[in-house]
Amino acid sequence: METRISRLLKIKYPVIQGGMAWVAEYHLAAAVSEAGGLGLIGAASAPPEVVREQIREVKKLTDRPFGVNVMLLNPNAAEVAQIVIEEGVPVVTTGAGNPGKFMAAWKEAGVTVIPVVASVAMAKMMQRAGAAAVVAEGMESGGHIGSQTTMTLVPQIVDAVEIPVIAAGGIADGRGIAASMMLGAEGVQIGTRFVVAKESIVHAGYKERIIKARDIDSEVTGMSTGHPIRVLRNQMSRAYLKMEQEGASFEELEQLTLGSLRKAVIDGDVVNGSLMAGQSAGLVKKEQTCLEMIEEMMDEAEKLLEGR
Numbered sequence: 001m002e003t004r005i006s007r008l009l010k011i012k013y014p015v016i017q018g019g020m021a022w023v024a025e026y027h028l029a030a031a032v033s034e035a036g037g038l039g040l041i042g043a044a045s046a047p048p049e050v051v052r053e054q055i056r057e058v059k060k061l062t063d064r065p066f067g068v069n070v071m072l073l074n075p076n077a078a079e080v081a082q083i084v085i086e087e088g089v090p091v092v093t094t095g096a097g098n099p100g101k102f103m104a105a106w107k108e109a110g111v112t113v114i115p116v117v118a119s120v121a122m123a124k125m126m127q128r129a130g131a132a133a134v135v136a137e138g139m140e141s142g143g144h145i146g147s148q149t150t151m152t153l154v155p156q157i158v159d160a161v162e163i164p165v166i167a168a169g170g171i172a173d174g175r176g177i178a179a180s181m182m183l184g185a186e187g188v189q190i191g192t193r194f195v196v197a198k199e200s201i202v203h204a205g206y207k208e209r210i211i212k213a214r215d216i217d218s219e220v221t222g223m224s225t226g227h228p229i230r231v232l233r234n235q236m237s238r239a240y241l242k243m244e245q246e247g248a249s250f251e252e253l254e255q256l257t258l259g260s261l262r263k264a265v266i267d268g269d270v271v272n273g274s275l276m277a278g279q280s281a282g283l284v285k286k287e288q289t290c291l292e293m294i295e296e297m298m299d300e301a302e303k304l305l306e307g308r
């Protein structure tokens with residue numbers, strides 16, 4: 001499927017992988033890129049030199065385009081921004097903030113910059129700042145989310161900007177991709193389904209929670225802190241919401257969740273870990289390779305869009 005996004009990114013399918021903290025490491029990124037999408041390293045809160053290593057490992061596994069997601073709440077974001085330039089990374093996506101202060105340096109270096117946004121105002125600001133495209137991410141997504149749904153956000157951003165729009169949040173199959181195209185998007189970003197990919201290093205226990213998840217199994221913690229995070233419900237999310245209701249301070253809540261994503265991804269602690277996942281977990285049924293996932297989804301989307 002050719003769109004402005006597949007041409008811009010020089011990829012076969014207009015599918016980009018979410019830049020998920022701990023999950024989006026080099027094995028997954030290389031597998032998505034090899035499958036014809038755009039794989040991403042999620043820099044998240046990793047030490048900058050670890051991000052550099054990850055970039056070098058992706059390059060060993062694939063000659064195809066890939067990207068790095070820079071998480072803007074990371075105190076080390078400026079260092080990561082510089083490493084991306086030094087290592088010649090072709091594409092950067094950003095999340096959880098305004099990347100304005102890095103845009104000039106990235107553009108100067110020839111990096112294709114695609115900010116993830118959760119509002120029309122931010123999309124317009126990013127277009128003015130020189131973004132090549134934006135990811136319009138609805139609150140169906142896992143992890144840190146905005147307040148608008150994909151169904152309403154995507155067409156409003158499509159109407160508000162000229163640059164191509166990539167839809168994200170709630171997309172996990174060919175129907176979601178076809179629907180995104182009908183809303184005016186020219187690509188999709190997929191996170192949750194790739195968490196259970198064969199090439200994903202995520203602990204089997206976490207993958208199983210996603211595969212078994214029903215429609216109603218995710219909830220949003222952290223509304224009161226200004227950093228809402230969608231996770232699968234477990235003892236950790238219940239404890240967090242209870243503390244939040246009882247008026248716990250931001251510091252107390254931070255203390256509770258410190259290291260909890262690592263616990264889930266690496267240790268497979270599905271009780272005390274933070275199981276970030278989108279509402280699309282209910283649509284994710286099995287572990288497959290990235291190639292199987294992408295080809296199955298694109299085949300279904302193409303059939304639907306051609307009315308077959």
Ligand code: TUI
Nearest residue numbers: 021095096097098116117118137142143144145146227
């Ligand atoms: O960034 C994400 N999802 C994430 S980041 C993350 S790691 C994390 N850990 C602890 C606390 C917070 C985050 C887990 N999941 N998605 C992209 C995204 N960006 N969603 C929403 C936004 C966003 C929100 C506000 C983008 C821009 C924005 O601008 C506000 C402003 O004016 O700065």
